[in-house]
Amino acid sequence: MYVKRLETVTPIRPYLACCVLRNLDLTGENFKKFINIQTKLHASSLCANRTIAAIGTHEIKSFQPPLKYLALPPDELHITALHKKKPVSAKELIDALVRDADLARKRTKRNTLNPLHR
Known part of the structure; x- marks a missing residue:
């Protein structure tokens, strides 16, 4: 390959x-x-x-x-995440990950993001 x-x-x-x-x-x-x-x-x-x-x-x-x-620029790169059927732009994926990280931080009442979410 x-x-x-x-x-x-x-x-x-x-x-x-x-x-x-x-x-x-x-x-x-x-x-x-x-x-x-x-x-x-x-x-x-x-x-x-x-x-x-x-x-x-x-x-x-x-x-x-x-x-x-x-x-590629984030709007031009499309990714189909694991266990997902529909591709999303890298920008959409990053926005969703940031939202998820913020929700996780709020749930655990932490002031900083987990390194995995950075």
């Missing part, structure tokens, strides 16, 4: 590493452990709450080559 990196993304995320893992059992407890490790890595100094690096796990069958790694 080949991923083409477009120059528009270089100033934002200059590096990309990809791998394809086959015959990996990510069912039940294994998946929970994997997500737990991924979450800890995101919160660590290695990823700095996903500002330096982020780890994405995807089902390769859902990809259609050729793959492109690019940057």
